[in-house]
Amino acid sequence: MSAEETQEDLRIAALAQGIRGVSGKLKRRLREQGGVGDLTPSQIAVLLRLEKDGPATTSELARAEAMRPQSMGTVIVALESAGLVHGAPDPTDGRKTLLSLTDACRQWASEGRAARQDWLARTIRARLSSQEQDQLATALTLLQRLVED
Secondary structure, three states, X not given: OOHHHHHHHHHHHHHHHHHHHHHHHHHHHHHHHHOOOOOOHHHHHHHHHHHHHOOEOHHHHHHHXXXXXXXXXXXXXXHHHOOOEEEEEOOOOOOOEEEEEOHHHHHHHHHHHHHXXXXXXXXXXXXXXXXXXXXXXXXXXXXXXXXXX
């Protein structure tokens, strides 16, 4: 391996580390703004899955999140206690319970997204010049290319 290749590898590794660090900090800051601080990552994952995929059983959620059904049961109990999910009999199999988001959860999620969006827009406007905002738009395009399937 040449010195040039080593320098390139080091530069790319530093970029990867920087992106990971910044994305983690951004995620934490957005979480603070959206009021999800009291939920565990597992609880957030379940809410997002129910929002995206629709009603599901505890077993289906456990499989989708690679968790034991008992562990998922604990997550579901906490979300039900918080009024974020509710269960109803499966119309095709009354022995099963389908879990779905409550209206209160949908409203809370919408308000949280709006708060995060508002904070980020205000922060971009306040801290970045017009030229830097253009650079950010370019960087966003590149980051989107990195995560495309």
